[in-house]
Amino acid sequence: MKHEITCTACPMGCRITVELEEAGGVRGGAGAGGESGVSAADVSNARITGNSCRRGAEYAWEEITAPKRVVTSVVAVKGQDRMLPVRTAQPIPKECIFAVMDAIQRIEVSLPVQTGQILVSNIAGTGVSLTASKNMMDIQGGFMRAR
């Protein structure tokens, strides 16, 4: 199997080709549940070309075996007409993006909220928590007017 991937690990954006031998492909897929990252042995079993550095090879391997993304969005706040920005604390599997968005859309939080505060642990069963991206107080304009 042959995969074409654009490396995003740095702004160079190298076009990387990953060719998997049958065994490598199967093993990569099966190992994805373990989430232990990419071992050197995994990478060496695939033919990876076009990358300019080792980081690129690791990135490409993860992209074809277990791609992950950070999801960011906003949630409603009780009694406020402004939204609270939120994020997944770590990247989640790419195929769970819309399940996570679905869960986020159903949340409403109460103030005050601190940056980094966990709003939902294990969002949509990903094992990753959803955290607040900013401080929000219960007074209009909170922080500002206080000074």
Add this chain to the structure above:
Amino acid sequence: MHEVNVDLLIVGAGPAGLAAAIAAAEAGAGEIVLVDRLAELGGILQQCIHNGFGLRFFKEELTGPEYAQRFMDKLADFPQIRIKAETMVIEIAPDQRVTRVTTVNARDGLVIYNAAAIILAMGCRERPRGAINTPGTRPAGIYTAGSAQRLMNVEGFLPGRRAVILGSGDIGLIMARRLTLEGIKVEAVVELMPYSSGLTRNIVQCLDDFGIPLYVGHTVTEIVGRDRVEGVVVAPVDSTRVPDQKRAFRIDCDTLVLSVGLIPENELSLQASVLLDQATGGPVVDSDYQTSVPGIFACGNVVHVHDLVDDVSEESIVAGRSAAAFVNSRRDERDLCDRRDRRDLCDRRDASSALSFSEHRPDAFIETKAGRNIRSIVPQKLRRDRPTVLYIRVANPEQDVVISAGGLRRKLRQVTPGETVRLTVAPEHCSEELQLTVTVEKSEA
């Protein structure tokens, strides 16, 4: 109306103003006033809820609000920084030894600050629809990317159900993903140039991840719909960017998002007679980020549009420190005058870093000059006595090149207008000449 004397006033509390205020306070600038027209600090970052900020500055991948929060938390350590939120700066007028800044807010009415130095950190604004001249009707459903972003991320409204985005810079790409995540179908991203000026990472994570088509070398030639947008007509363009109507096609949508560029916000700068650079649209600055007007400094998107907030923070720290040095040297001069009551000493304007390049002997600074394939360079005036970080924007994408600035040469695999090149030039790279030309050349190897 009343008047207040302060050491330093900063216009705008986005990442530029915040970093400059903290750096100036750390450098002992004295009494600092930080003014923003919004209720909340952090500037545009508060609506940029996506991650990707701070990789260089904090070695972490933060969202916009998280990045702003880091600086806002630090403000608490500096009681000498007074924050004036929901306060608009309406006029800046350089006077004899101070800059007069007129502000207005609902509580205090008009207040004039006489500041020993000021820092311009007003950011930039979006090119409106008028600037791109799309023919057709004027129905509802047309947004600039920034206003759509604010609507969704701060106010919590969705702009429509099916969208087309014109412009594939980072903001356009980020909005394509944001709309998609909220269940809005993004039918296409349309780009006039033959390439996207966005980061590869954003093309992959915002378009490819969701299968959103990108039409490079295309433009929107017509907006269809009377009361609400019903669709757009898209056509390929030739090398002179003239649309080929014969190959035009229609895409149905109820929303058109325009991401057609940002321009530094410089009405106040012009009022203050600050010299602007045609290439950047922002003030000409020196290595200290001082403008052509003594005591007026500038940093952030008001100077040139940045793609990375890390660069904004970095240059704003320089601006904050330099403004503090300026304030302190002026204070020393003033003390001297008060003590000896000698006017001639007060007017002695040499030896200090307090001078603006416009007051110096012409050979005190080296002027940066754009050579082959260079669009803009900041700062424009380099000090001879210390290294300066240059932010360079190229005119066209090119691969396997050497970028050179005087005696400094660096090989780069590729350059694109979407990514500024950061280059530190030291005095040894400069000759005795008054100009330093930066060029991009094809690498021989």
